[in-house]
Amino acid sequence: MELWYTEQHTDNVNFSLKVKNHLFSGQSEFQKLDVLDTYEYGKLMTLDGLVMVTEKDEFVYHDMIVHVPMAVNPNIKNVLVIGGGDGGTVRELMRYNSIEHVDMVEIDKLVCDAAKEFFPTISCDLENPRVNLLYEDGVKFVEESEDGKYDLIIIDSTDPIGPGEGLFTTSFYTNCHRILKEDGILVNQNESVFYEPNQDAAMKANSKLKKIFPLVKVYQACIPTYPSGYWLFGFASKKYDPIKDLDAAKWNELGIKTKYYNTDLHVGSFALPNFVKEFF
Numbered sequence: 001m002e003l004w005y006t007e008q009h010t011d012n013v014n015f016s017l018k019v020k021n022h023l024f025s026g027q028s029e030f031q032k033l034d035v036l037d038t039y040e041y042g043k044l045m046t047l048d049g050l051v052m053v054t055e056k057d058e059f060v061y062h063d064m065i066v067h068v069p070m071a072v073n074p075n076i077k078n079v080l081v082i083g084g085g086d087g088g089t090v091r092e093l094m095r096y097n098s099i100e101h102v103d104m105v106e107i108d109k110l111v112c113d114a115a116k117e118f119f120p121t122i123s124c125d126l127e128n129p130r131v132n133l134l135y136e137d138g139v140k141f142v143e144e145s146e147d148g149k150y151d152l153i154i155i156d157s158t159d160p161i162g163p164g165e166g167l168f169t170t171s172f173y174t175n176c177h178r179i180l181k182e183d184g185i186l187v188n189q190n191e192s193v194f195y196e197p198n199q200d201a202a203m204k205a206n207s208k209l210k211k212i213f214p215l216v217k218v219y220q221a222c223i224p225t226y227p228s229g230y231w232l233f234g235f236a237s238k239k240y241d242p243i244k245d246l247d248a249a250k251w252n253e254l255g256i257k258t259k260y261y262n263t264d265l266h267v268g269s270f271a272l273p274n275f276v277k278e279f280f
């Protein structure tokens with residue numbers, strides 16, 4: 001008998017992967033977590049039935065959520081990651097010697113535990129001494145953080161349903177702005193505008209950020225296992241422009257080997273198709 005996993009992307013579109021093995025199923029106080037071993041994408045983690053990471057395409061997401069802001073301001077030392085329990089974001093951050101400290105605030109310990117057990121290549125830096133891992137609500141954490149503390153905030157969240165909902169609100173973004181330094185950058189996973197169920201979230205996140213930060217742009221990447229495969233990230237900044245302030249030579253000198261990101265693609269990822277421009 002064949003086993004298939006399906007995420008419903010719209011009322012009329014299903015995305016399915018053939019499954020070798022259902023390795024884990026658990027329920028935390030926040031959400032349901034499953035780990036599946038699939039033929040095409042390797043191991044896959046879902047939260048409440050939605051794809052969060054797969055071994056095969058996680059590099060795209062984690063490269064783009066980390067290296068884009070890091071290449072714009074090479075002096076980033078103190079970083080806050082909200083969510084990101086699988087560890088992919090901190091793994092990429094730890095490749096920069098210049099980063100001194102990362103506070104990672106994940107609401108659900110089960111995500112980190114499952115990542116450590118089933119995704120060692122993604123979670124490998126969760127116990128890095130430069131990473132301070134806290135199992136707390138990100139919304140509360142930013143409320144209580146002091147002004148001007150961070151150079152960079154990365155919001156590595158789920159969709160805005162369930163525990164991730166508060167990470168798409170104006171009050172959350174306002175606190176993020178307050179706790180960023182005067183040249184701080186915020187990057188978020190910004191959903192997609194291709195299918196209607198995600199459009200609203202993508203547009204709202206962007207328009208809320210625009211009310212708070214002087215410079216807000218979206219950039220794109222191809223992530224095959226997310227709805228439509230056409231995914232967006234938000235770049236909100238107090239000072240730096242993601243294109244004008246990119247020092248490509250400087251980033252390339254660091255010698256960081258990446259599978260997706262490069263500084264040409266960095267520039268290109270901000271060049272939006274016409275149908276996408278209309279949304280922002």
Ligand code: AG3
Nearest residue numbers: 050051052084157158159226
């Ligand atoms: N964050 C999840 C992005 C949203 C996926 N949405 C979906 N499948 N409907 C990924 C976390 C990776 N560190």
